[in-house]
Amino acid sequence: MPCPVCGEEFEFTPQDLLELHEGDIIGCDSCDTELEVIGQGETLELTPLEYFTLCPRCETDFELSEEVLLKGGTVECPHCYYKFEPDWQED
Ligand SMILES: [Zn+2]
Ligand SMILES: [Zn+2]
Structure with a gap:
């Protein structure tokens, strides 16, 4: 599989x-x-598993894409377009 x-x-x-x-x-x-x-x-x-992260600027919760999960790096908040690096250690 x-x-x-x-x-x-x-x-x-x-x-x-x-x-x-x-x-x-x-x-x-x-x-x-x-x-x-x-x-x-x-x-x-x-x-x-779906991973969600919290935007540090506007505090919107959003789902991380598979691409981001695979490659890491920065994500863009879909609400305020703030770019940041998620805390990968977080559960
Ligand atoms: Zn935001
Ligand atoms: Zn794999």
Whole structure:
């Protein structure tokens, strides 16, 4: 199963598939994205956790794009167009 962000293949054993449940979070070793498990067994899918950040200027909460999550760097607030670097350590 490929990582939906970077395309790296995850190799799940049948045992892994039994142990993964909807809502579990796994990390991709390759791109460090946290992925949420949707469905189970044959229908299992991985989807990137959505990350939100808070604009330090206007305090709007907005979602970070996959591109930003992958590359890092600065983001632009969709509300006030303020550019800043999100705190990547934040949960
Ligand atoms: Zn990945
Ligand atoms: Zn803003």
